[in-house]
Amino acid sequence: MTASENFRAVMNAQSSMKNIGYWKEHYVIETDADEIERNSKLTHFVSDGKSFELLYFEKGKDAPNILISQGSAGHSRVFAELGYLMHLQGYNVFIMPKHGGYTISKLVARHKDALQHILTKFNDKIGVYAEGLGGYATFYLALAHGPMKSMVLENAPAILTEKKFHIALFEGKEHAAERRKKLLPLIKILAKLFPRMTLPISVYLDFSELIDTKQENREIERRLVESFLKDPDFDRRYPLSAIMSLVSTSPPNPLSVLKVPTMLLVAKRGLFASYLKDLYGQLPDIEKRLVEVDGGVFWMCSHKKEAVRVICGWFDKTLKLA
Numbered sequence: 001m002t003a004s005e006n007f008r009a010v011m012n013a014q015s016s017m018k019n020i021g022y023w024k025e026h027y028v029i030e031t032d033a034d035e036i037e038r039n040s041k042l043t044h045f046v047s048d049g050k051s052f053e054l055l056y057f058e059k060g061k062d063a064p065n066i067l068i069s070q071g072s073a074g075h076s077r078v079f080a081e082l083g084y085l086m087h088l089q090g091y092n093v094f095i096m097p098k099h100g101g102y103t104i105s106k107l108v109a110r111h112k113d114a115l116q117h118i119l120t121k122f123n124d125k126i127g128v129y130a131e132g133l134g135g136y137a138t139f140y141l142a143l144a145h146g147p148m149k150s151m152v153l154e155n156a157p158a159i160l161t162e163k164k165f166h167i168a169l170f171e172g173k174e175h176a177a178e179r180r181k182k183l184l185p186l187i188k189i190l191a192k193l194f195p196r197m198t199l200p201i202s203v204y205l206d207f208s209e210l211i212d213t214k215q216e217n218r219e220i221e222r223r224l225v226e227s228f229l230k231d232p233d234f235d236r237r238y239p240l241s242a243i244m245s246l247v248s249t250s251p252p253n254p255l256s257v258l259k260v261p262t263m264l265l266v267a268k269r270g271l272f273a274s275y276l277k278d279l280y281g282q283l284p285d286i287e288k289r290l291v292e293v294d295g296g297v298f299w300m301c302s303h304k305k306e307a308v309r310v311i312c313g314w315f316d317k318t319l320k321l322a
Contacts, residue, residue, distance in 0.1 A: 023077035026227035029220070030304060036084045043094075045117035047110040054114065055080065056094040057087035064125040064319045065118050066311075067148075069096040069111060071132020071155060073201050073235040074228070082304050086129075089312040090320070092122055099133055101198070101238040103245035104160065107137035108144065108252075115147045124149070127319045129311050131155045131300065136246070142260045144252040150318035152311050154265035155297055157279065158272070160249045168275035169247070174209035176202075184247065187240055195241035202236075204243070212269055212296035220302040261287035261318040265310070269296040287318060 024033035043054045055076040066086055068079050076095040083093040096114060099107055111128075118126055127150040130138040135156020142151060158165045170181040183204065190197060207228055211221045228234060262283060266276045273292075280290045291310060293299050300307040 022227075022231060022233070023080055026231070027078050027224070027301075028081045029302075031081050031084060033081075036080050039084065039087070040080065043117070043121065045114050047113035048106065052097050052110065052114070054094045054096070054117070055083070056092065057084055059087060059090060059092050061122055063090060063092050063122075064127070064315065065092045065094065065122055066315060066319075067094045067096065067111075067114060067118060067126060067128045067130075069128060069130035069134025069138055070098070071134055072099065072205055072238075073207075074098060075231075075233050077233075078228075078301070082300060082307065085304055085308045086312055089308065089316075091312070091315070092118075094118055096134060098233075098235055099137075100235060101242045103242050104137060104140065104249040105245065107133070108141045111137050111141050112144075112146055115141075119147055125319055127151060127315045129154075132297075133246075136160065140249070140251055142262075143255070143258060145257070145259075148260055150261045150315060152263045152265060152314055154300060155267070155270055155272075156276075157264075158275070159251055159255075159279070160245075160247055161251070164275055164278065165272075166247060168272045172271065174206060176204055176206040176209055180204045187243060191240035191244040195239060197240050198237035199240060199243060200237050210271070210297040212298065212302070214269065214295070217295060217299075217302050221296070221298045224298060224301050255282055256284050258284055258286060261314075263289045263291060263311075263314045265299075266290060266292050267295045267297060267299050268292060270299070271297055289314065 024037065028036065039057055041056050041058055043056060044051050045054060068083055070079055075098040079095050083095050087093045094114070096111070102110070115126055124147065126148050128138050128148045129152045131154040135153040136158055138151055139153060139157030142148060170177055207225045211225055212218055264276055264280050266273050277290065295303060
């Protein structure tokens with residue numbers, strides 16, 4: 001680890017300590033936050049020579065496992081309540097650390113190392129629930145024959161080099177879609193010259209524009225997004241190299257090699273719904289299911305109990321009985 005990387009790690013650790021109660025106040029909706037904290041544990045895995053923290057809830061060494069991987073910017077404790085509710089359904093549940101501006105290839109390797117850690121310390125009955133950026137990495141790992149036994153993907157997956165995906169990136173009424181369309185040609189050039197140059201995530205992914213338009217969901221998600229935007233532990237900027245990897249990383253293998261039972265959660269008012277349905281239709285003849293949910297991008301945060309019912313229902317079928 002370089003001196004600058006070490007300095008950032010120390011500063012991040014200090015920031016986390018200062019804001020250790022933030023998640024309890026802002027992200028826990030339906031459960032006793034202190035109960036969640038009492039039942040949480042920490043373990044560490046190594047990837048690319050660096051140590052990463054895994055927040056987890058332990059049911060037992062022989063219980064099936066779920067790894068949760070969040071999307072862009074967010075950290076593990078955003079999903080602490082969701083993970084705890086899954087844990088109550090009979091699972092060891094682990095939550096990935098925030099992705100931190102790494103390329104898709106690096107994140108694929110990190111997810112593989114996290115799964116290997118769980119496999120070694122617990123057992124090989126591992127399912128992955130992932131959304132957004134975490135879902136892209138998880139899907140590519142599954143195409144590379146990763147060690148997961150089942151997966152649920154929300155706001156994902158994608159073939160990142162596919163023209164259909166690039167078209168989907170530029171569609172939509174939100175201003176960020178229009179900015180993505182205008183900025184991508186410039187980012188392609190700058191990324192080659194200055195790959196470490198950073199860009200605010202909000203330029204191409206504006207959380208406030210992704211709040212559900214359905215009124216009964218909107219108020220819950222508005223408060224959540226306001227908390228995201230004020231959370232000092234959220235990622236604010238990503239390097240151009242990481243941003244470009246979202247549209248330039250080829251899949252490790254064709255879709256035909258996919259063997260992992262797969263559920264896609266497609267939000268009616270989320271991003272890329274048509275693209276996701278089309279991609280689902282291209283998946284090979286495996287155990288698969290598409291569930292269209294009445295929500296938007298943050299459905300899993302505003303409807304946690306419903307999300308747990310759907311996700312754990314899939315893992316009960318494809319993981320516990322595997």
